[in-house]
Amino acid sequence: MIRFLPIIGVGLGLFFFLFGPAKFAYRLWKRGARSREYRKLLQDPRWKKVAKEIKERDGWQCVICGERRKWLLQAHHCQDAYYDHRPYYTPGKKPWEYSGNHLETLCDFDHARWS
Numbered sequence: 001m002i003r004f005l006p007i008i009g010v011g012l013g014l015f016f017f018l019f020g021p022a023k024f025a026y027r028l029w030k031r032g033a034r035s036r037e038y039r040k041l042l043q044d045p046r047w048k049k050v051a052k053e054i055k056e057r058d059g060w061q062c063v064i065c066g067e068r069r070k071w072l073l074q075a076h077h078c079q080d081a082y083y084d085h086r087p088y089y090t091p092g093k094k095p096w097e098y099s100g101n102h103l104e105t106l107c108d109f110d111h112a113r114w115s
Contacts (some may be wrong), residue, residue, distance in 0.1 A: 010089070044095040052073035058105035076114065077107040085114040098103035 041047060053074045061068045063082055077095070079088045081104040088102050106114065 025096045041095050044094075044096065047094075050098075051097040054100065054103045057100065061105065062107040062110055063104050064110045065107060067110075069107075072107045072109075073105050074111045076104050076109060076111050077102055077115070080106050086108075087115055 017080070036107060036115070051074075055070075055073055060070060060073065062073065065074070065084065077088050077098055079086045081101050085104070085106075088098075090098075
């Protein structure tokens with residue numbers, strides 16, 4: 001039994017890497033959502049204004065799980081607000097140029113899961 005514990009540890013570590021929070025962080029990094037250019041766009045006052053309007057529209061809570069802690073909430077570009085949470089991006093469009101039906105409020109966990 002003792003000689004199998006390292007194998008179990010590696011298996012659990014691999015499991016959490018493939019299916020846990022590390023997977024979501026890796027997916028975000030791989031897709032380039034955290035690139036410098038995109039982060040600069042998200043600091044733009046026009047995006048901050050639109051993101052605040054979306055959060056107010058959704059009652060300052062995640063539309064999936066209902067999380068209400070404001071510091072965890074993020075605006076998400078989606079196929080259709082409330083129905084289809086898959087990401088929606090149009091090449092060349094700035095984050096604040098999307099209509100309200102392509103934006104929704106998600107907590108950071110659900111945003112990572114659906115990104």
